[in-house]
Structure formats: C-alpha cells, structure tokens
Amino acid sequence: MNAPRWQTVLVNVTLVLLALFALFPLLWMVSVSFMRPGEASSLPPPLLPEAATLANYRELFGRAGMGRYLINSLLIASATTALAIFFNLAAGYAFAKLRFAGRERLFRTLLGALVIPAQVAMIPLFLMMKGLGLVNSYGGVIVPAMASVFGIFLVRQYARSIPDELLEAARMDGAGEWRIFATIVLPLLKPIIVTLAIFTFLASWNDFMWPLIVLSDAARQTAPVALAALSREHVQDNELMMAGSVVTILPVLVLFLALQRHYLAGLLLGSVKG
Amino acid sequence: MNERRAAWTFVAPALSVIGAFFLVPVLAALALSLTDFDLYALADLRNLRFVWLGNYIDVLRTPLFWKSLGNTFYFVLAGVPLSIALSLGAALLLDSKLARFRGFFRTALFAPVVTTVVAVAVIWRYLFHTRYGLINYALAKIGIAPIDWLGDPHWSMPAIILFAVWKNFGYNMIILLAALQGIPRDLYEAAHIDGASLVQRLRHITLPMLRPALLLVAIITVSGYFQLFAEPYVMTLGGPLQSTVSVLYFMYEEGFTWWSLGRASAIAFLLFALILASTLLLLRAGRRGEAA
Numbered sequence: 001m002n003a004p005r006w007q008t009v010l011v012n013v014t015l016v017l018l019a020l021f022a023l024f025p026l027l028w029m030v031s032v033s034f035m036r037p038g039e040a041s042s043l044p045p046p047l048l049p050e051a052a053t054l055a056n057y058r059e060l061f062g063r064a065g066m067g068r069y070l071i072n073s074l075l076i077a078s079a080t081t082a083l084a085i086f087f088n089l090a091a092g093y094a095f096a097k098l099r100f101a102g103r104e105r106l107f108r109t110l111l112g113a114l115v116i117p118a119q120v121a122m123i124p125l126f127l128m129m130k131g132l133g134l135v136n137s138y139g140g141v142i143v144p145a146m147a148s149v150f151g152i153f154l155v156r157q158y159a160r161s162i163p164d165e166l167l168e169a170a171r172m173d174g175a176g177e178w179r180i181f182a183t184i185v186l187p188l189l190k191p192i193i194v195t196l197a198i199f200t201f202l203a204s205w206n207d208f209m210w211p212l213i214v215l216s217d218a219a220r221q222t223a224p225v226a227l228a229a230l231s232r233e234h235v236q237d238n239e240l241m242m243a244g245s246v247v248t249i250l251p252v253l254v255l256f257l258a259l260q261r262h263y264l265a266g267l268l269l270g271s272v273k274g
Numbered sequence: 275m276n277e278r279r280a281a282w283t284f285v286a287p288a289l290s291v292i293g294a295f296f297l298v299p300v301l302a303a304l305a306l307s308l309t310d311f312d313l314y315a316l317a318d319l320r321n322l323r324f325v326w327l328g329n330y331i332d333v334l335r336t337p338l339f340w341k342s343l344g345n346t347f348y349f350v351l352a353g354v355p356l357s358i359a360l361s362l363g364a365a366l367l368l369d370s371k372l373a374r375f376r377g378f379f380r381t382a383l384f385a386p387v388v389t390t391v392v393a394v395a396v397i398w399r400y401l402f403h404t405r406y407g408l409i410n411y412a413l414a415k416i417g418i419a420p421i422d423w424l425g426d427p428h429w430s431m432p433a434i435i436l437f438a439v440w441k442n443f444g445y446n447m448i449i450l451l452a453a454l455q456g457i458p459r460d461l462y463e464a465a466h467i468d469g470a471s472l473v474q475r476l477r478h479i480t481l482p483m484l485r486p487a488l489l490l491v492a493i494i495t496v497s498g499y500f501q502l503f504a505e506p507y508v509m510t511l512g513g514p515l516q517s518t519v520s521v522l523y524f525m526y527e528e529g530f531t532w533w534s535l536g537r538a539s540a541i542a543f544l545l546f547a548l549i550l551a552s553t554l555l556l557l558r559a560g561r562r563g564e565a566a
Binding site for chain 2: 124
C-alpha cells in the first residue's frame with residue numbers, strides 16, 4: 001500500500017499546524033517575558049524582544065515576591081507526593097493482592113465515589129480545616145490530598161500483575177506482611193511509584209480552587225493562587241505576568257518532559273476503568 | 275488469618291483520609307445545604323437554623339443561577355464536541371503511517387495538558403487582547419475587524435471555549451490514540467483489498483472500534499467541563515455582563531465571597547446532580563448504541 005505523496009504531505013503539514021497551535025502560546029509567553037515593560041503593547045505586536053532583558057524576572061522575584069510562592073508550591077507538592085505515595089501504595093497493593101472480607105465491595109464503593117466532584121466536599125472541608133486550625137497553613141492543602149481513589153486505583157491495576165506464588169513463598173518462609181511489602185513488593189512496584197509521584201506532584205502544583213479557598217494569607221499562597229491575584233492587580237503589566245507564567249509552568253513542564261513515558265502510561269492505566 | 279488483619283493495616287490509612295476528608299464532607303455538605311449557614315453561623319453556631327429545601331428553592335429562584343447554568347451548558351455543549359473532534363483528528367493523524375516524528379508531535383500536542391491553568395489563562399488573556407492581541411492581529415490580516423473577545427458578552431464564552439479546547443484536547447488524544455493502536459491492522463488491510471475508501475474505512479471500521487474509548491472520553495470530558503472555574507476566574511472575572519459566570523463560579527462567590535455556605539452547598543449538590551445525570555445519560559446512550 002503505497003500512499004500518494006500528497007497524502008503524506010497533507011498529514012505532516014496538518015500535524016505541524018496543530019503543533020504550532022499547541023506550542024505557539026507557550027513559546028510566545030517565553031518571548032514576551034524577556035521584553036521591556038510595555039514593549040508587547042505596540043503595533044504590530046512584536047514576536048521577539050528587541051533586546052532581551054531580565055527586568056521582568058527581577059521585578060517578579062523582587063517586588064512581587066514570586067520566589068516565596070514557588071517555594072510554597074514546591075513544599076506543598078513535595079509533601080503531598082511523599083505522603084500520597086505511601087498511603088496509596090499500601091492501599092492499592094492490599095486491594096490487589098491481600099485477601100480480606102468485603103474487599104471487592106469496598107473497592108467498588110470507592111470507585112463509585114469518583115463520580116462525586118471534589119467541589120461538593122469543599123465547603124464542609126473548609127469548616128473542618130478551620131476547626132482543626134489548618135486554614136492558612138500548608139497542612140490545609142496537604143492533608144486532604146494524602147490519599148486518593150485515583151491513586152489507589154492506579155496502584156491496584158499495576159500490582160495485580162505480581163505473581164501470588166512469590167508472596168506465598170515469602171509467607172512460607174515466615175515473613176510478615178509488611179516485611180513482604182517492603183522487601184519484595186516495593187521493588188516490583190517501582191515503575192508505578194514514579195507514575196504516581198509525577199501525577200500527584202503535577203496535580204498538586206497545578207491545583208487552583210482548593211488552595212485559593214484555604215490559603216487566604218498571602219505569605220502561604222501557592223504559585224498559581226499568587227499568579228491569579230497578581231494578574232487581577234497588574235492587568236497592564238503583560239511582560240511581568242508572562243514572566244510569572246513562565247516560572248509557574250516551567251517546573252511541571254520540565255518534570256513532564258523528563259518522565260513523559262511514566263506519565264502517559266499512568267494516564268492510560270487510569271483510564272481503563274473496571 | 276494473619277493476612278486479613280494485616281490487609282486492614284494497609285488500607286486503613288488511605289481509607290481514613292478519604293473517609294474523613296472526602297466522604298464525611300460530602301455528607302456534611304448535604305446536611306449543610308439544608309441549613310442557613312452563613313457569616314452569623316460562622317461566628318456562633320447557635321445562629322444556625324434548618325431551612326429544609328429552602329436553599330434549593332431560593333437558588334432556583336435566583337436569576338444568576340439560571341444564567342450560570344445556561345453559560346455552563348453553552349460551555350459543555352459547544353466545548354466538549356469541539357474538544358473531542360480535535361482530539362480524534364489529532365489521534366488519527368498521529369496513528370497514520372504517513373506521519374513523521376510522531377514522538378515529537380505527540381509530546382508537543384500533549385504539552386498544554388500539563389501546564390498550570392492559571393498561568394496559561396494569563397497568556398490567552400493577552401492573546402485575546404482587543405488592540406495588541408495576536409489573534410486580532412492575525413484576523414486583521416485576513417480582513418476581519420477586531421473582536422473585543424473578553425469584553426463583548428457574545429464573544430467571551432467562545433474565547434474561553436477556544437482556550438479550554440487548546441488546554442485539554444491532548445488528554446483525550448492520548449486515550450484515543452491508544453485505542454486506535456489497539457485496532458487490528460488486518461481489518462484495514464482486508465477492507466483495503468475490498469476496495470473500501472479512506473472515508474468508508476473510517477466509518478465502518480475505525481469509529482465502531484473506537485466506541486468504548488469515545489464513550490469513556492465523553493464521560494470524562496463532560497464531567498470535567500461542567501466544573502468550569504479557573505478560566506473565567508482569571509480571564510473574565512465572570513464578566514462581561516455575567517456572560518462567563520459558571521455554576522462553580524457562582525458557588526464560589528456565594529460561599530467564599532458572601533459566606534452563604536448553606537446556599538453554596540445547595541449549588542454544589544445541584545451541580546453534582548447535573549454531572550451524575552449526564553454521566554448516566556451518556557452511559558445509556560452508549561449501551562443503546564452497542565445494541566444497535
């Protein structure tokens with residue numbers, strides 16, 4: 001089946017146009033972030049800075065205090081990821097490999113809870129966090145994200161491939177369940193640990209509505225929340241805002257590019273429901 | 275029976291977190307939606323009264339709720355088909371044997387998905403700028419007068435839809451691409467030998483084989499699009515003339531600007547009911563299609 005040449009050209013040209021559509025806003029953001037303040041507001045709109053300057057980044061980290069927000073985001077996303085790995089890994093493995101009464105029913109109930117949008121829980125959760133003294137603290141963002149149905153599901157799907165004989169043999173040797181988990185299971189789950197980590201980190205970093213609600217104190221805000229507040233104040237300072245977008249997006253984009261294979265594998269594993 | 279006892283120690287931590295910080299709050303939200311919880315109750319719980327379905331009736335009588343519902347439906351009904359069509363088109367191209375540099379294109383088209391919605395909304399807000407935005411600049415080149423994208427109530431929602439489609443289409447593209455790659459190649463070869471055209475192969479092989487994946491993608495996308503919030507929060511503040519107030523944006527304002535937490539909970543449950551109903555509807559449509 002040799003396709004005519006025009007078909008090859010058509011397919012590839014369309015792909016190039018689509019890629020341009022996807023990447024242009026991001027490339028343009030980087031370019032504008034290096035422009036002099038006010039430079040982007042001229043006609044015709046410039047595509048590249050006349051003379052690249054770091055003025056916006058200096059302003060961003062100096063007066064706007066973006067460094068602080070990025071550190072907040074980093075701390076919250078890292079802590080959430082570390083805790084979520086432990087909680088979801090243990091539960092996901094148990095749902096896949098350990099026998100206990102009511103396991104399947106319990107798991108189906110959890111999956112059923114996936115249809116409830118997270119926002120339904122947010123208002124009582126806010127009152128709860130207030131009661132626990134966690135409003136305006138990192139804990140208020142981290143604690144509710146320590147375990148997730150999606151994370152448990154992901155691990156369970158993967159852990160089902162662990163051969164039972166391996167676990168039985170270890171039990172025969174008298175190893176306890178947690179010891180088996182630590183020495184035999186964990187090494188086998190390495191790929192899904194990476195997947196779970198990148199998923200959790202990205203979701204936590206990019207999360208907006210809940211941090212917006214629970215972190216009203218400027219000093220504790222995450223990068224997206226602070227950026228939204230900045231963009232509402234500095235409607236005119238486009239170059240500054242673009243620099244803010246660059247530093248907010250860059251960490252997650254780099255992480256994704258580095259671990260892309262694991263991320264996409266998780267996306268597919270997670271979307272094969274039931 | 276060591277295994278059974280151990281199993282509970284494995285699942286207990288995660289289940290307690292999900293139970294305490296998700297399932298309990300969901301039930302509490304249901305209770306809260308039946309009370310007049312507001313700023314006074316926040317200060318002193320003795321001010322709390324049961325109003326039964328009062329909040330729901332109240333919300334359903336609020337014109338802004340219906341406006342936000344209309345806006346959300348607009349966003350879902352126009353955005354979801356557009357987004358899935360683009361995802362499907364991109365997936366078909368990436369699956370084509372004629373495509374070069376598939377790995378690069380896949381990454382490029384997926385990149386917007388992992389970006390932070392607030393940050394990219396800031397970019398698009400400027401791309402949509404009436405005077406200096408590149409979109410109007412490009413339109414001017416082909417002779418179209420400048421559009422006040424984010425300032426004209428007729429154009430604000432299309433602008434947000436365009437942005438959302440750009441941000442999200444890569445996600446479904448990956449799912450559909452995997453489904454396409456799962457279709458046995460000999461089906462196509464047999465059809466080719468029988469003289470089926472490209473369009474015929476698409477209609478009679480590709481689309482039927484993609485059915486389950488398309489249903490899944492539709493369910494994920496519809497429920498995601500119903501939860502529109504950050505885009506209007508950053509790009510339009512719900513305006514102009516409330517043309518981009520979504521149900522969730524309305525809930526946020528009621529709850530965290532006016533502290534009517536009872537009313538806001540009622541709005542959250544109405545949204546949940548809507549998402550649940552559309553999911554069930556899609557599942558039924560999917561099943562009926564299968565039987566046909």
